Amino acid sequence: MTEIVLFHSVLGLRDGVFEAAERLRAAGHTVHVPDLYRGEAQFDDYEPAMAYVDTMGFPELIARTMAAVEGLPNELVYAGFSNGGVPAQLLAGTRPGARGAVLFHAALSPAVLDVARWPDRVPVQVHYMEGDPWREQDGIDALETAVRHIGGTFELCEYPGKGHLFTDSSLPDEYDGESTELLWSRVLRFLGS
Numbered sequence: 001m002t003e004i005v006l007f008h009s010v011l012g013l014r015d016g017v018f019e020a021a022e023r024l025r026a027a028g029h030t031v032h033v034p035d036l037y038r039g040e041a042q043f044d045d046y047e048p049a050m051a052y053v054d055t056m057g058f059p060e061l062i063a064r065t066m067a068a069v070e071g072l073p074n075e076l077v078y079a080g081f082s083n084g085g086v087p088a089q090l091l092a093g094t095r096p097g098a099r100g101a102v103l104f105h106a107a108l109s110p111a112v113l114d115v116a117r118w119p120d121r122v123p124v125q126v127h128y129m130e131g132d133p134w135r136e137q138d139g140i141d142a143l144e145t146a147v148r149h150i151g152g153t154f155e156l157c158e159y160p161g162k163g164h165l166f167t168d169s170s171l172p173d174e175y176d177g178e179s180t181e182l183l184w185s186r187v188l189r190f191l192g193s
Contacts, residue, residue, distance in 0.1 A: 001028040002099065002191050004077045005069060005091070007084030008035070009105075009165055010049040012042035016168025017081065027188050034068035036061065036087070053083065065090065075099055077191065082106050082134065082165060089113060089143070098122045102187055105132060105164055109142030118146040123153035125190045127183050129176075131162035157186050 008017045013035045021031040043049035065087035074097025080088030085106020092101035093115035103126045147154040163174035
């Protein structure tokens with residue numbers, strides 16, 4: 001089966017991330033769940049979470065991302081929720097041997113991450129609710145263009161609604177059970193389970 005690194009959102013390592021990892025493990029995959037906040041923080045609201053990440057700074061986030069995969073094999077699928085999509089997309093686009101990227105509620109132009117050319121044979125699957133307030137269509141389009149330009153596979157999976165972290169059952173204002181089940185069926189198909 002597949003070996004996956006699953007990065008948490010800006011809210012930190014919450015129960016929803018562990019639930020996601022367990023779903024993947026139940027399908028036979030090996031899943032690593034690094035804590036980029038190193039046990040320092042976990043949030044229920046976006047505003048203090050974003051302030052925390054701003055204080056940490058982008059270079060430190062990248063340093064922690066690289067440290068999280070030290071010692072792991074190169075042949076990994078990188079996945080991430082929201083802000084965790086940044087390290088997932090960065091590693092999928094730059095680390096030799098990447099097997100794919102699964103981006104939950106996240107997609108950036110590769111140029112933002114200094115990825116000049118998306119690597120061959122690294123498929124991408126992106127998941128968004130249609131009315132997600134954090135959705136940036138320009139980033140999705142730029143990533144799709146980069147992946148398709150090299151003949152790669154890009155799949156955008158959309159869901160009705162306005163939630164952002166809609167797979168996290170501990171966020172009742174955003175959680176959507178029906179869309180979550182559809183999302184996981186698509187992810188497992190992408191991973192070949």
